[in-house]
Amino acid sequence: MKIAVSADGPDLEASVAHAFGTAPYLLIVDLSRQTFEAVPNPGATGQRGAGMRAVVLAISKDVKAVLTGYCGPAAQRQFAENGIDVRTGVSGKVKDVVDGYRKGELEEGEALTGAPLDGAAIRRDALVQALRRSARQFAMILPMLVGVVLLIGLFSAFVPQNLLLAVFSGNPLLDTLLGACFGSLFAGNPINSYVIGGELLAAGASLFAVTALIVAWVTVGVIQLPAEIAAMGTRFALVRNGLSLVMAMGIAAVTVLILRLVSGLD
Amino acid sequence: MKGDEVQSAKRRIRVPRVLLFPALVLVLYGILFAVSPDKTGVALNRSGSIFLSMLLPLALVVLLMLALNLFLKPSQVVRFLGRGAGIKGAALSVVGGIISTGPIYAWYPLLTELRQKGAGNSMLAIFLGNRAVKPFLLPIMISYFGWIYVVILTVLTVAGSLAVGYSVGALVREQTGLRSGESPASE
Numbered sequence: 001m002k003i004a005v006s007a008d009g010p011d012l013e014a015s016v017a018h019a020f021g022t023a024p025y026l027l028i029v030d031l032s033r034q035t036f037e038a039v040p041n042p043g044a045t046g047q048r049g050a051g052m053r054a055v056v057l058a059i060s061k062d063v064k065a066v067l068t069g070y071c072g073p074a075a076q077r078q079f080a081e082n083g084i085d086v087r088t089g090v091s092g093k094v095k096d097v098v099d100g101y102r103k104g105e106l107e108e109g110e111a112l113t114g115a116p117l118d119g120a121a122i123r124r125d126a127l128v129q130a131l132r133r134s135a136r137q138f139a140m141i142l143p144m145l146v147g148v149v150l151l152i153g154l155f156s157a158f159v160p161q162n163l164l165l166a167v168f169s170g171n172p173l174l175d176t177l178l179g180a181c182f183g184s185l186f187a188g189n190p191i192n193s194y195v196i197g198g199e200l201l202a203a204g205a206s207l208f209a210v211t212a213l214i215v216a217w218v219t220v221g222v223i224q225l226p227a228e229i230a231a232m233g234t235r236f237a238l239v240r241n242g243l244s245l246v247m248a249m250g251i252a253a254v255t256v257l258i259l260r261l262v263s264g265l266d
Numbered sequence: 267m268k269g270d271e272v273q274s275a276k277r278r279i280r281v282p283r284v285l286l287f288p289a290l291v292l293v294l295y296g297i298l299f300a301v302s303p304d305k306t307g308v309a310l311n312r313s314g315s316i317f318l319s320m321l322l323p324l325a326l327v328v329l330l331m332l333a334l335n336l337f338l339k340p341s342q343v344v345r346f347l348g349r350g351a352g353i354k355g356a357a358l359s360v361v362g363g364i365i366s367t368g369p370i371y372a373w374y375p376l377l378t379e380l381r382q383k384g385a386g387n388s389m390l391a392i393f394l395g396n397r398a399v400k401p402f403l404l405p406i407m408i409s410y411f412g413w414i415y416v417v418i419l420t421v422l423t424v425a426g427s428l429a430v431g432y433s434v435g436a437l438v439r440e441q442t443g444l445r446s447g448e449s450p451a452s453e
Contacts, residue, residue: 153313
């Protein structure tokens with residue numbers, strides 16, 4: 001059985017860190033094997049969402065319990081939903097706290113100041129969190145969407161339609177390639193690709209080009225390629241993006257052909 | 267305290283970043299209005315009509331967003347990924363990719379971590395490919411392209427992600443940090 005302890009240092013002699021989300025280290029202690037792993041907390045930067053990154057890390061480590069000084073309600077809810085026991089109000093050296101937990105002393109000790117949330121509180125908190133999260137997501141999407149729509153308005157008024165039709169010539173192969181290349185160059189929320197694609201379609205671009213753009217927008221990322229290389233390795237990133245570019249073109253071709261078959265369009 | 271000040275300064279900078287693009291477009295509008303007020307008015311009207319046509323789908327997007335945020339948790343994605351191989355692993359990676367939200371940059375550290383734990387390249391690539399399927403954005407997509415197109419594209423995107431995922435798995439050597447059966451724990 002593994003437990004996670006927020007810690008000020010990378011060993012068992014370290015003190016339990018007060019805040020779980022921003023603790024410098026999470027010590028993942030395997031009680032049955034009597035081993036531990038010190039993991040630098042990705043949330044230690046204290047940036048927005050830091051606490052949740054620490055929560056995700058702990059869950060990914062398969063821990064069954066979390067010992068810490070303080071853990072926010074949102075994090076507690078995430079742990080509770082994943083069947084993880086949370087003990088807050090814990091302080092002292094990590095090794096003493098782990099020993100106390102192993103012996104069952106923590107369960108009834110004074111350290112247990114953080115009572116688990118009851119079902120109704122969890123549901124209420126879940127709704128509030130969902131509302132906040134949705135509002136945040138929408139607030140992040142909206143400004144970019146407003147900018148894109150305003151830009152489309154400018155394009156439709158100032159750029160002659162002939163120019164667009166000169167770029168997208170009507171050749172399915174070239175249009176698909178161009179659409180996939182455009183999609184690969186842009187990043188951001190895919191809602192923008194739907195709006196741009198929809199307006200391009202209305203302006204006369206082919207569905208091949210638009211579909212390739214939409215698929216490549218998310219699956220291929222030239223702008224985020226350095227980050228993907230750093231995280232996943234050069235070969236993985238290049239092969240995945242290259243194959244995804246080809247796949248975006250393939251998906252575009254097959255989608256349009258099936259659509260024509262289904263709807264009887266030419 | 268100094269750290270807090272730096273953090274709050276960073277937060278202050280983040281807000282204008284989100285608004286930078288629309289602000290630049292508005293500046294462009296201002297310049298073009300000075301040059302050609304008539305055409306700029308046409309552009310504004312065109313943008314307004316696009317927004318009006320998007321109101322209902324956007325309202326549905328918000329409702330779907332709320333429902334998904336209520337019933338699907340980011341932490342569940344962690345449980346989906348890197349568990350098992352074969353059809354089950356692929357299916358879980360597909361679901362994980364579809365329900366994952368937020369910018370891709372936030373997911374890279376987790377994917378690296380999962381790879382260290384032994385998650386295969388195929389599963390990670392399948393996860394990344396399925397981020398193209400966004401259930402809460404479907405109303406906007408349907409409003410522009412129709413539901414038949416959306417169904418076909420969604421099915422093909424999932425199928426395509428599986429093809430790309432398994433191809434990546436075949437072409438890229440596994441780089442797990444652990445040998446089979448080795449524990450990451452150490453003392």
